[in-house]
Amino acid sequence: MNECDVLVIDDEPVVRDAVRRVLQAHGLRVATAEDATSGLSHPALAGCRLVLCDLMLPDRSGTEVLQEILRRYPSLPVVLITGYATRDEARLALEAGAVDFLAKPFEAKELMESVQRALAGRPATQEEEA
């Protein structure tokens, strides 16, 4: 029941649903949470292979969630999603330990490329920094 591949934390229902639809269409099992607190206490967190987390959550910032996850599960890859797309934010997210940074809005293809890369354990650092 708790078995899942990706945990999506985003306060916006349309984003959670859209991401779940895309990931499920590609055969991944998805769990969702609407804020930092419920995300960090989600039973699926311990068993999932990837976390997609929004940078701006109502209770805490995505960077804090990222640091908390990395403290508990150092090998769990996290991809940060944000509505503010700047090089600086991308750089900060990657410096904080995210494996990738995804700017909203994105196509299904862009989302899947990022997720596949993260699941395969290939960080996107060189490409983003170019």
Add this chain to the structure above:
Amino acid sequence: MRTRIGLQIVLAVGLVTALSIGLLATVTLRTHRQEMIAQLTRNADLLSETVKRSTEDYMLENRRDRLGRQIEAIGRDQRIERVRVFNKQGRIVFSSDASEVGHALDKQAESCFTCHAQDRPLEKPPVHDRARIFATESGRRLLGIVNPIQNQPACTTAACHAHGPDETMLGVLDVTVSLDDVDRQIAASRTRIVGLAIGSVAVAGLLLWWLSRRLVSRPVAALTAGTRRIAAGDLTTTIPATGGYELGELAHAFNAMTARLSEAQRQLTQADKLASVGRLAAGVAHEINNPLTGVLSYASLLLERAHIDPELRADLEVIVRETKRCREIVRGLLDFARQTPPRRQPTDLNDVVRRAVTVVMNQLQLRHVALGLDLADDLPAVQADPSQMEQVVVNLLLNAADALGERGGTIRLASCQARIAPRGHEPIRHAACPKGCDLLDVGTHVGGLAAIRILREHGGREWGFCLDPVYGRFSHVSAEPCEEGVVAPVACPQCRVTLVEPDSKCERCGASTFAICGPDDEPIRWCTRTGCHFTWWEAREHRGAAPVVEVSVEDNGRGISSEHLAKIFEPFFTTKGTRGVGLGLAVTWGIIESHGGTIEVESEQGRGSRFTVRLPLAAAEQARDAA
């Protein structure tokens, strides 16, 4: 506030005037009285002497009855109150008032005291000492004068032998006259002077009241009313400078202050507008990106399905394409909202250009654009933020591609080192009137730069006029249509000081010139004749051409109309209709400006446009030395 300043001045000055006039009147009256009494005393003395001489014979002859009648006769004169003769013992021997004959007077009595104050009596004291003023019981004032009758040889040898030869004083003649006339005259004088004093104080007060009303109260009331209007938020208030002198100056200063406040408020409003746009953009971007994520994800997910109706596929492709355009618009807004100061480093602009080209190459090929590169080999490095400069070149290339339209065309991208004469290129980044009012008008831009606002005047009307803020360029903007070729004097729109130079003549048409204080207070002058293309910036011309590195992007597209040219760097100005936000060139301009560079555009409708970016090389050479 209710005790009026005018009333206070009138009261204060009125009081001082009244006191001065009162003092003057008192002194005058006193002097006048003293003079009159002195005159009367002399007259009385003369009279007394005359009486003494006229009665001398009777005395020598000891004809007492004749003497008594004579004194009585003299005493009948109305102006003479009394004439009497005392003997040495103080007994009244003769008197015009027969009832007192035979009475004796004490030596301490008022008529005797003058001479008998000391043990040994004075024989003949001066006239003013012998005179005395005293009042009767009925209150009338009298002047008495005593005249000692001294012993003479004739007295001792006379037949009567009344006096011995060893006596020096035989007696005293005492004449008393009335002071009624004098007192009447003095009272009349006093009435006249007091009347005059009251009249003068009243007239002076009225005059002062009128003057203070005209010179103080009204201007102060106007200032007060003006201040209230300003407090109520009306910054268009001006005060008529009618007071003259200090109050007139104050009114001028007040008007200048109001004008500057109004200008500052306008600038703040403008800055606030831009800041609000930034905040709004950031907020909107965040909100819009979420629904866009839903649209884009679902639409693109549907497109991934293998078996899909081709018609549906085409529709989905439109959704995906247009959603991606929304994404670009939002990113443009965010770029504009997030303009940051450049992180400068020695930068080879050729590298920047090449990177920008790789970013846009795909798009250019899709749009059938042929790109020609003409990069100078030995381009020196400039101090610049490479990623911001890349954004500039990308923006200019995409703009050029847009200008070429669907049929495509050619873009030439060139870099070179050049020396640029100030005329036609140098921006005037500081402009002030001689009194220091800032003339730059951030509300009116010409080619992205704040214009220089002045006030022109011709044929009895005044109108606002914005000078092109690039030296030697003449894209002026007039607030009202103005006739060409007329001499229209120029003033500061804030303090209204004239900018016309009396001793300077236009080298082209001979009309007078006007000048503003440019950067470092260097004067920059223009001709007062409208349409005359004379301008001179002595100090800048003296420094000569400046070394720059140029990057130009030229297209052979549709070109830009002249009315659009002045506005293309304004935020939210766009000719692309629904396909643009109007921020690309505003962001570009902002970046170049923050690098201390310039961006220029030349365009001809139907032939194409050329954008030229110039970064100063002075900083670049220092950078090379440092590197």
